[in-house]
Structure formats: structure tokens, C-alpha cells
Amino acid sequence: MNFSGIKEEDLGTPTLTRSHDSLQSYLTDHDLELTSDGCYVRWASINKKHPRNWTASRKSYDTSLIIILDLFTTAISTAGATAAAKAQEEFGIERTLSLFLFLSVYLLGQGLGGVVFPPYSEAFGRKKLYVVSTALYSIFCVLIAAVPSIVMVVVGRFITGFLSAIPTIIVAGSIEDMFNSQDRLWLIFLWAMVANMGLVIGPIVSTYITADLGWRWIFYLAAIVTGVIAVLLLTIKESRPSLLLARMLVEVRKETCLEALQPLNPDHTPDMRTFARIALFRPLRLFFGEPIVFMTSIMSAIAFALIYLFTEVLPPIYESLGFSAKQSSLPFIAIGLGLISGLSTRILDHRIIVKCHCQGRSLLPEHKLTGFRIGAPFDAVLAGYLADSYLSYAASGFAALSLTRSLLSASFPLFARQMFSALSANVAVSLLALMATVFCIVPPLFFAKYSLEVYSENTVDKEGY
Template sequence: MDTVDQELSAVSGLEPHQQLLESFSLEFTPDGGHVRWSASNHRHPRNWSTIRKSFDISIVIFLDLYTTAVSTAGSSAATIAEKEWDISHTLAIFIFVSLYLLGQGIGGVLFPPYSETFGRKKLYIVSTALYSIFCVVVGVVPSMAGVIVGRFTTGFLSAIPTTVVVGSIEDMFNSKGRIWLIFLWAIVSNLGLIIGPIMGTYITLTLGWRWVFYIAAIVNGVITLLLFSIRESRPSLLLVREVAKLRKITGIETLQALNPDHTPSLHMFARLALFRPLRLLVTEPIVFLVSIMSAVAFALIYLFTEALPPIYESFGFSSSSASLPFLAIGVGLLAGIPTRMLDNWVLARHKRKGHPFAPEYKLIGFIIGAPVLAGGLWCFAWTIPPRIPSVHWLVSTVALGFIGYALNEFDTVLAGYLADSYLSYAASGFAALALVRSTMSALFPLFGVRMFEALDANIAVSVLAALATVFCLVPRLFTKHGPQIRARSKFARYSLQVHRENGVDSEGY
């Protein structure tokens, strides 16, 4: 018998009043109609031990790292497979990369609201096991059909760690903790994007392109076993289970859990939950702008998987080492650590002054990152061949480091801004972002090759730099008008109400 059952048995038969609930660290809502968590309840995910939370989050973040690496590794596999099947490079990229990302975009809409209603753990386990199986399908089936089915399906399943991890972080950590956890998640996810082309290049040249997917199957099989040891973290679902046990042991059938995620039927779930990300995308200005900007920043990495190797081969790099400049982007990711320290300092200052928390307090990284991205792209555009053949390759590589810093700030800060703005429904807000991001990431490598061929690398990167320059206008929009935009949003207001009624913030911020 677990601890909860022992506590319930000890008070079996008591009347349903506040003293009874307090013995389980539960309490009535102000209207007395439902039972909710109390701030001191150690079974609420935000009050779990640091070791438990660190263990669970580490596994799912590593899962996201590896599935992300497998997504960009598809570009290296496509380069070899196109010769084996005698198909165009564009078609090979579509099959190995774009199909994966299109599947991820569809899964990104379906899975987050499902996890909010029915829980996270089962989704993680089932999806990772199936991911491993379909990686084997990609490698074993001796035709394009196997790759098409396998890559689309693994992309669809990869949406679970890609989009649900943010929800898991929101389940277990308050706003202060999310600063570092979302930063860590963004770094790890973006490192996956950067590691993928390097990993894919060396595996395909050494073992053949199919081994990219055999190794992925083995790694995800091991992760599947580890996922059995994590806990379910959705607070509303855990509360329903606690209250159900309480009713069963005490016989008090009138006790009802406060569960804003409850959907009485599949039809209601489809209407309210599955279409929630799409509704957020088209009706919420914050979600729309965040999705577009984050998607463009994220898709740049997929574009670079095609664009960077030819550029550095023109510098004299070999076909295998031409992917190594991706490491400069990885170094840039780590430069965000001082920015997170600045985030903490800003939050602490507002807390000392007694200001209520506002998501705009954590936009420092975006305010810095937007001009850095634009500047990095302009610098890169005009320090590379063919128009600037005399500048040493190190200069453009340094520019990639600044681009890496900015891309990670876009991911970290904008994902955090969604989490803080939509709170209990962060995963649905992020699903809208993921849909746009996956679609753009699928399209960028397809048109990117033609754009670089038609315009040459200098002009093509300048087009991207001009777009990034426009993004520099948005931080001011958020800092000045963000609170008013949220105040006019029915969904943001309701999300804040749900959070106050059902959330636990042991440290306030």
C-alpha cells in the first residue's frame, strides 16, 4: 500500500470537511464546490524532490535531443540515398527531412492537448517505443516506400518530446525555475539540430546511411525502458486520482476534483482540445507573432544543413569536415548563460519591489537576441564566397556563433513567454508554435537550395538578414503592449484563473 492509501485508510469514515482534506494536504476551492491542491502538498509535481524532478526532466529532454538530431541527420542520409535510388536532391530532401517535419507538425497539434487531458507519461513511453520500431523500418525496407512511411511516422511521434516537454516543465517548475529549465531544453534541442548533420555525415560515410536509423532505434529503445521509471506529472490528472482514492476509501461521493482539463466525451475533447492550438494561432496575437518568429529562427538551422556545407567547401573544406562549422552555432548557444543570470536579476529586483509577476520581465534575451540575429546574418552574408572570397573562414564562423546565441534566445525566451502567458495550457500554446515551426522547417531546405543557387549565397543570406531586421521591431511591441494584449484575451485570462485555482507556486515567482 502506498503512502496515499495509508493516509486515506487512517481517516476512513470521516465527514467531508476542511479538516479531513487538510490531513491529505488538500483544500476546498473558495466556492466549496471542488477539491484542489494545497500549497504544501508534497505529491504535487512542483513540490517533488529536486532529484525526482531532475531525473524525469533529464530523460525527456535527452529524448528530445536525440530525436531532433535524427531529424537533421536525414539531410546527410539523403545525399547518399539519392545516388542509390537515382532521384533528385530536392526529392531526397523532401523524403528524408521534409516528411519528418510535416509529420511532426501534425503530431504537434494532436499530442499536447491529449497530454493535458490524459497525461504525459504514457505518451512518452508509447511514442518512443514506436519511434524505435519505425526507425528500423526506414533502414530495413529496401525501397523508398519504407523511408517515406518510416520518416513521416517517426516525425509524427517526435512531436511528443518536441512539444510536450514544455508542458512537463510547466507541471513541475514555477516561473523562476522555468527560466533555467526552458533555457536548458532550448540549448539541448538546438544542440540536437547542430549535432545531427555532423553525426549523420560521419555515420553515413563510415557505415552507410541506414545505420543512422539503426543506431537511432537502439538509442530510443533504451530511452523507452528509462521512461517507465518517470512519474506522471499532469497536476489535474494526479488530483483526480487522489480525490478518487479519497472517495473510494471514505465513501464520500460528493468530493469532486477541480479539473479544468476534464472532457466528458471524445467529441468534446476534439472540439475543445484538438482545435485549441489552431484557435490560439489564429486568434491570439502573441501566439501568432511568437510562432512566426520562433519558426523562422528554428528553420534557419534546417536551411543551414543544406547551405553551409557548399559554402565551406568553397573555402577548401572536405565533404566530411564541411559540416563542422555547425559547432560554432553550438558554442553560441552556451553564450546565453549570462543572459539567464540577467533574467534572474530582473525577476529578483521586481520581486523585492513587490511587483506582481509579468511575463514581460523575462524578455531580456529576446530584446538582445533580435538585433544580434540580424547583425550575425548580415555579417555572415558578406564574409563568404562567392562575392567576398578573400575573407578568412574564421570570420564567418564567428558570425555563426552570434547567430547560434540569437537562435537559442528566440527559442528560450519566446517559448518561456508562451508558458508564462498561457500557464496551464502552455503545451497547447506551444503546439501552435510547433505547427508553424515544423512547416517552415520542412519548406526552408526545399526552397533554400534553389534560392542559394539562383541568388548566390551572399544575396540569399542577405534576404534572411533583412527579415531578421524586421523582427527587431517586435520586442518593443511586447514590452509596451503585451499586458494589454493579454488583458483582452479571454483565453489568457481564463488560463491565469485556472492557474491560481489549481497551481502551486511554492516560491511565488
């Protein structure tokens, strides 16, 4: 096709010339199109290379692998409390200090990583982060277990916590990349439920491992599993649409000799200074500027922090009642059952989506409020609401949530025993239950306003999903 009649200065003008019509025809052949103002090239809705249009098997494989990674790293986080109980004797340190080193340091690292990695993934892609971080996670788990030094424990737990922020938060962005709202409803629920199951599995499995093999084998086994996952992650595909579109435009420029062609890229960061100024502070801007992010972060953070608190206080309580060390970890199964009960809210959300679709109405995040009111006591619908509200910037929204969650989760276990000792177990649990009950009145106050315009410009979905 001849593009000699197209001048680069013509690109970006609202009115398409005849030559521009030829360019549009060329782009159509490649399942691309010009924006309405003629300034940029964007995806056509039928483009098979867009992650939303990948085959079901490809999306299922990639999503399953990164969700499994999140499950395992989450389990290793709560396993820190079990390791701390045994390691304090070996290193000759107090219980609170050991807990801080094995659990809180990990979570503080995760909080920092949660600010840095999500906007980086939105600007520069997801796959490399998954592969490199998982491989490094495996290496540092080996060092924690093999090197008999408290310094290595601190360094290793902080770095593994820092790296764990990638699956913990970026999974939400990857799911948003590949699935529309209708499909994402179930994927976000599955991810949240599986990841939260890691909180439950961690204390149970680590207790059995420690009892039979010693605390170091928690990290040896973590290294083996994450090493295998790192290799498997080499087989997934990059899912960030803006990055994939930019790669496609490189080939288009070569074939058309039109260097002025630019992709429609809301994630564009021309240099690291711009990245730091805009993208890096986006999670903080969302947290302090968006009521939905603020309230969701606080609610989710407290819910998560309570589980970390329970890893410290529940086993001793049940041991005092005559249970063995292994048996005292089994009450965490009840938390898992509570997570599964959140399935009812997902079914309700699905019915709302179908109803809106049949009536020809666009699906808004607020349509999730009914399910949220019901699900608040189970705390299993926050992730889906946040993902639907912030869409392309879901990972940054989750970064704000993760930072708050990490800070509270790191601090709650440190005063848990003192609190339960001073108030008695019954009174302490009653106060926590009262605080959780207050959450049930919060959902009607929520609203969202960010990124819908950006989403409409970049989506390939036709039905408002």
C-alpha cells in the same frame, strides 16, 4: 472520521456546514482542500504529491531524461538532409525529391503530431505518451534502415516525425508541471538550448556516420538510443497535476463514500467529442487569437527553418572551397555557440525575478521583455516567454509554434539550392540576415492575456511564481 452527516447535495454550496468542516479537516490531513465555493477539491500548497513539490532529485531525473530524448530526436530530424544526399543514388531519385522524403516528410509529421499530442497530454497525462511514442520511434527507425523500399522510408519518416512531436513540444508542459517560474526560467532555457543543439549535432554526426558506415546506420543508431531511452522512461512519474489529483480523489471517494466529490480540473474532457472540439483546437485558437503566440511562432519558425535550410546549402558551399565532406559540416558549431550566448539573457531575467520578489510584486511574462530585446538577435528566449505567458496551457502554446515551425522547416530546404544558385551565396545570406534583423524590433509589441486566471486557481506556489 464520520461523514454520515454530509449529504452529497450539500457539496457545492458556498457555505460550509459543520459536516463540511469535518470533510475539510479530513482533506487537510491528506494535504487537500475545498475551493472557496465548496464545489471542488484542489491541491493544498504543501502537498508532496504535487509535481511542483517533488524532490529535486526526482524532478532532475525526469526532466533530464525527456530533454535528452528531445535532443536526440531533433538531431535525427536534421540528419535527414545528410541521409537524403546519399540515399538518392541508391533509390535513383532526384535530389529535391530525396530531400522531401527524408526531411520534409518527417517535419510534416511532426507538425501534425504537434497539434494532436499536446492537448491530449494535458487532458490524459504525459508519461504514457513518452514511453509508447519512444518505443514506436525506435521500431520505425529500424524499419527505415532495414527495409530496402522507398515506401518504407516515407512511412517511417512520417511516423517518426509524428511521434517526435511528443518530446519536441510536451517537454515544455512537463517542465511547467514541475517547476515554478523562478526555477522554470533556467529549465526552459536549458531545454531550448539542448534541443536546439540537436539541430547542430544532427548534420555533423550524421555526416561522419554516413562517411564511415553508410546512411542506414543513422537510423540503426537512432533505434538503439531511443530503445534504451524508452526503457528508462518507464521509471519516470506522471507529472500532470490535474490527472494526479483525479487519481487521489478516487481514493478519497472510497474512504468518505462521497461520490459527488470532484477535483478542480481545468483539463476535464468528458468525452472524445469534447476533447476534439475544445482541447484539440486550442493550439489553433491560440495561434490565431493570441498575438503573442502568432508572433512568437512566426519568429521561432523562421529561425528554425533557416537551420534546416543551412543543412542543405552550407556543406556544398564549403566543399566548393576545398573542404572535405566531414569538414564542411563543422560550421554548424557556430550556431551552437550562438545558442550558448543566450545565457546572458537568462542571467538578466533571473535578476528581474529576484527584484520583483524583493519588492513584493507578482512576476508577469512582460518582465521578460528586457531580456527578450537583448536576446532577439540570438533567438534563445522565445520558449521561456511563451511558457510563462500560457502556464498550464504551455504545451498547447508550443503546439501552435511547432506547427508553424514544422511547415516552414519542411519547405525552406526544398528551395534553398535554387535560391542560392540564382542569387549567389553572398546575396542570399545577406537577405536572410536582413530578415532576421527585423525580429529585433518585434519584442516591444508583445503582450499576453490567456490562462492566468486558470493558473491562479490551480497553482500550489505561494509567491506569485
